[in-house]
Amino acid sequence: xxxxxxxxxxxxxxxxxxxxxxxxxxxxxxxxxxxxxxxxxxxxxxxxxxxxxxxxxxxxxxxxxxxxxxxxxxxxxxxxxxxxxxxxxxxxxxxxxxxxxxxxxxxxxxxxxxxxxxxxxxxxxxxxxxxxxxxxxxxxxxxxxxxxxxxxxxxxxxxxxxxxxxxxxxxxxxxxxxxxxxxxxxxxxxxxxxxxxxxxxxxxxxxxxxxxxxxxxxxxxxxxxxxxxxxxxxxxxxxxxxxxxxxxxxxxxxxxxxxxxxxxxxxxxxxxxxxxxxxxxxxxxxxxxxxxxxxxxxxxxxxxxxxxxx
Amino acid sequence: xxxxxxxxxxxxxxxxxxxxxxxxxxxxxxxxxxxxxxxxxxxxxxxxxxxxxxxxxxxxxxxxxxxxxxxxxxxxxxxxxxxxxxxx
Numbered sequence: 537x538x539x540x541x542x543x544x545x546x547x548x549x550x551x552x553x554x555x556x557x558x559x560x561x562x563x564x565x566x567x568x569x570x571x572x573x574x575x576x577x578x579x580x581x582x583x584x585x586x587x588x589x590x591x592x593x594x595x596x597x598x599x600x601x602x603x604x605x606x607x608x609x610x611x612x613x614x615x616x617x618x619x620x621x622x623x624x625x626x627x628x629x630x631x632x633x634x635x636x637x638x639x640x641x642x643x644x645x646x647x648x649x650x651x652x653x654x655x656x657x658x659x660x661x662x663x664x665x666x667x668x669x670x671x672x673x674x675x676x677x678x679x680x681x682x683x684x685x686x687x688x689x690x691x692x693x694x695x696x697x698x699x700x701x702x703x704x705x706x707x708x709x710x711x712x713x714x715x716x717x718x719x720x721x722x723x724x725x726x727x728x729x730x731x732x733x734x735x736x737x738x739x740x741x742x743x744x745x746x747x748x749x750x751x752x753x754x755x756x757x758x759x760x761x762x763x764x765x766x767x768x769x770x771x772x773x774x775x776x777x778x779x780x781x782x783x784x785x786x787x788x789x790x791x792x793x794x795x796x797x798x799x800x801x802x803x804x805x806x807x808x809x810x811x812x813x814x815x816x817x818x819x820x821x822x823x824x825x826x827x828x829x830x831x832x833x834x835x836x837x838x839x840x841x842x843x844x845x846x
Numbered sequence: 847x848x849x850x851x852x853x854x855x856x857x858x859x860x861x862x863x864x865x866x867x868x869x870x871x872x873x874x875x876x877x878x879x880x881x882x883x884x885x886x887x888x889x890x891x892x893x894x895x896x897x898x899x900x901x902x903x904x905x906x907x908x909x910x911x912x913x914x915x916x917x918x919x920x921x922x923x924x925x926x927x928x929x930x931x932x933x934x
Contacts (some may be wrong), residue, residue: 599917600918602913602917603913605906605907606906606908606909606910606913607905608909608913608916608925608926619902619906620902621901621902623901625901625905629902687911771923
């Protein structure tokens, strides 16, 4: 397939205009495809800023790129004008540590974070390692994303990985995760879906508290946020705050799919359930989570007496 | 509503076209092509030409060879689900 000269020179200008250029579907705030989203997430961990171009609104570029790089798919990453690869290759390079050099980023120094693994979690991790280790050289890995989302997985050791030992368990931590992992506690807790690992990261942004007056003020502005009612459907029927969504399963799924910096305000009857849910959302990677102090009780008491108390 | 037309070429003809195009670009290669869903293929290419090349370069060589089969919205090759390049 031919690539006309005008498109070719436009692409070369684009890839040479900036140090790092990512051609993707959508933009970093709302990627329109899982592969683009994955590369954005990886790059965010390495670079404070980089340039992106949405091929969905530039069909000529999208088609031209295929010939330009002999690469049929989007996303495509370029550094100083050179094509680096697509999603699979970027993922692999990140895992192997090669991406530092490719992006011209100095790897952070090898600082071993202190981890606390409880006895229960240590036993669970050993068991998980045995069950998941498909081949030799497979080890447990802890990763912490830029939004402080933690993940445990099994994989092989890469060149720049740091080995961290706690309670007889050794975990691999990559250099970028290690910077956000100091003081992490790993425990096993009971969840509605059975026992699961809980990673508690003291470096994660803590939940904010909101007074009912703050909430009233917030509702009176144009600022966009999600107001979530974490009470039971029956309580929701009894009394509600205008504009709030009941956080049922479907709603929880919708919330999980939102960008992690979405502003979320939670409330319950008196406060504690909202605080628990705030912890859960922060653990899931959300960074802008608030709980209303005093819950709906305080709301009817201080803001809107027409909301029934119960 | 758009209807997806795979065109007149059957999967086996497309497999042959892929094989042929890769062999034209890399004559000494051993090429295996298998079909996934409609328009989806898995390709394995073995050739000494890949030696010392980075993975992206190896794949560019293959993608470049079959670019004409992947061009346009009604291309016979919609996606390569898996591309493995190995040097013997």
